[in-house]
Amino acid sequence: MKSQIFDSAIAVAEAAASDAVQTLQSAVNKRGSASWVLAGGSTPNLAYEIIAANYIDHLDWSRITFIIGDERIGPLDGPDNNWQLIEELFLQHVLEATFLRPKSDLTAEDAAADYQSRLEALPRGSNGAPLFDLVWLGMGEDGHTLSLFPDHDDFDPHSSRLVMPVHNSPKPPSDRISLTLYGLTESQKTVILATGEQKKTAVKSAFDSESKLPIAQAARIIDETTWFLDEAASS
Numbered sequence: 001m002k003s004q005i006f007d008s009a010i011a012v013a014e015a016a017a018s019d020a021v022q023t024l025q026s027a028v029n030k031r032g033s034a035s036w037v038l039a040g041g042s043t044p045n046l047a048y049e050i051i052a053a054n055y056i057d058h059l060d061w062s063r064i065t066f067i068i069g070d071e072r073i074g075p076l077d078g079p080d081n082n083w084q085l086i087e088e089l090f091l092q093h094v095l096e097a098t099f100l101r102p103k104s105d106l107t108a109e110d111a112a113a114d115y116q117s118r119l120e121a122l123p124r125g126s127n128g129a130p131l132f133d134l135v136w137l138g139m140g141e142d143g144h145t146l147s148l149f150p151d152h153d154d155f156d157p158h159s160s161r162l163v164m165p166v167h168n169s170p171k172p173p174s175d176r177i178s179l180t181l182y183g184l185t186e187s188q189k190t191v192i193l194a195t196g197e198q199k200k201t202a203v204k205s206a207f208d209s210e211s212k213l214p215i216a217q218a219a220r221i222i223d224e225t226t227w228f229l230d231e232a233a234s235s
């Protein structure tokens with residue numbers, strides 16, 4: 001697990017944007033295609049705007065499959081929908097790609113089962129989880145990532161599903177779907193984006209090798225994990 005520290009949230013977003021385009025290009029060069037697990041949250045959103053403004057012509061997006069790590073249950077065009085915002089900021093500028101958008105207007109159970117079956121159709125690694133070339137993760141102040149919340153009944157670190165329903169989320173809205181830890185196990189590279197002083201306690205805890213925080217467990221799943229932090233979150 002590595003970390004890179006930048007002097008502002010904008011600098012984190014710029015670095016993440018440039019890193020994503022390079023990572024996806026190198027996966028395309030090797031295998032002809034690549035997959036990217038998107039994250040909701042403030043810093044990823046800044047990075048999406050930077051990609052839309054500066055990097056749209058840098059990649060043949062038709063080779064890319066977009067997945068999202070978690071989604072809120074509700075109307076697809078509602079204000080809570082993570083994908084909808086990412087589409088407005090970035091994906092509407094990508095003319096051709098494979099977009100695996102969750103059917104989050106179903107119940108959490110049905111949306112999770114549907115997303116699981118669509119992810120099962122992707123190339124998979126030896127342990128059965130999808131081979132994601134790049135995974136972006138955000139982190140909440142409580143150390144949650146995706147919709148995996150600390151000390152929450154629905155967070156099962158040993159789940160053998162790829163996608164699970166979540167109810168009673170401590171961060172609204174209540175109902176969600178989320179990739180599980182198992183769903184991340186064949187990721188080729190994970191980048192964790194965390195900025196702001198309010199995140200620094202959770203960042204510090206997550207670097208403890210015994211930490212049970214969801215972000216810490218996700219960070220330890222593969223070797224190729226890099227934290228992109230600003231000075232406020234890292235201090």
Ligand code: 6PG
Pocket residue numbers: 039040041042043044070071072082137138139140141144145146147171
């Ligand atoms: C969600 C998000 C969530 C987010 C973190 C960090 O659906 O609520 O996916 O997991 O990534 O809470 O968000 P911020 O970067 O906005 O603090």
